[in-house]
Amino acid sequence: MNLSRGLPALRFTDPGLEGAGAQRTIVLGDPTDHEQVLKEAGLTATHAPQGEIVLEVFHPGCTSVYVEVDCPEHGEAVVLNGGQLRTDQHPPVLAGLALPPRSVPGPAWEHFTSEALRMARFMQSLGCRGLASIDAVIDQAGNVWFNEVNARLGGSTHLHHIVETLVGPHWTDSHVLVSRFNVRAPALAHLLPAMREHGLAWDSQRGHGIVIASDDTAATGNLEYVVLAHNHEEASDLEDQLTGLLAQHDS
Structure with missing residues (x-):
């Protein structure tokens, strides 16, 4: 269940299964037929000259x-933050x-x-240094399925710094964070005064509010909040109020 954008999900014998993260889905009659897989995925033999096709489940x-x-040069690897990926339903x-989930x-x-964290320590033992984002899915039975590691700045790196700056290093003791990107919005010159007028902007005295992240x-x-x-x-x-405010500007 990879949430990469723009990739098709190859669905086999279960036409009712939604491939989260896929903008297009394909039902294959025979999952062992590599020729059909290549054809339906729009690939050619040059993409998999030895037949090495990786199928997502x-x-x-x-x-x-x-x-x-974070895998530092000196000291043990540590978890900086963690959370749940939010999705739009269609697609x-x-x-x-x-954050947290x-x-x-x-x-x-x-x-x-x-x-x-155990995986991060192993990565560190192999020489990995710096930030990495480790992804997984948790099924309805509570099983954890790891599916991806990105050894680089991640989609939460800037969020981590924003909340630590505004709330403090122990922010998870008292706060939660919710982000959304690709949000249609007017120019900041119009939006920020409206957010302040409606009491939606970050207020350090009340300890809550909305920050424009990008x-x-x-x-x-578009912007990210x-x-x-x-x-x-x-x-x-707060998010519902902002959605209502953005709808007024869009009308």
């Missing part, structure tokens, strides 16, 4: 999660993050983070 009803780790592609059972999350409204009309709140209910309320 999609587990229904899963939650996509990640942790960002179900990556839309943002929720909203809907992952505690034991499954603890197992995932401990195994991710602005591309001039080029694409971050909601910082004391709990997910408060975060959802």
Whole structure:
């Protein structure tokens, strides 16, 4: 269940299975027929000259999660932050993050983070230094399936620095973070005053509010926002209010 954008998901014998992260899905009659796989995926023999085709397995009803780790030059690897990937439903592609995760059972999350840290320590022993994002899915039975490691800056790196700057290094004791990107919005010159007027902008006294994490409204009309709140209910309320405000500007 990889949430990479723009890639088709190859669905085999279960036409009712949704491939989260895929913008197009294909039902194959015979999963062992590599010729059909290549044809349906739009590939040619040059993409897999030795027949080395990697097929993703999609587990229904899963939650996509990640942790960002730091493998320093000196000292042990540490978990910096972790959370749940948010998706838009049509199609179900990556839309943002929720830190900590909203809907992952505690034991499954603890197992995932401990195994991710063990993986990070192994990576460190191989010479890996710096940041890495370790991804997995957690199925309905609580099983953890690791599916990807990106040894680089991740989609939560800037979020980590934003919340640590505004709330502090122990922010998870008192706050949650919700982000969303590719959000249609007016120029910041219009949006920020409206957010302040409606009490949505980050307020250090109240300890909650919304921060614009990146602005591309001039080029694409989109931006990314971050909601910082004391709990997910408060975060959802702030996000709903912002959605309503953006709808007014869009009308």
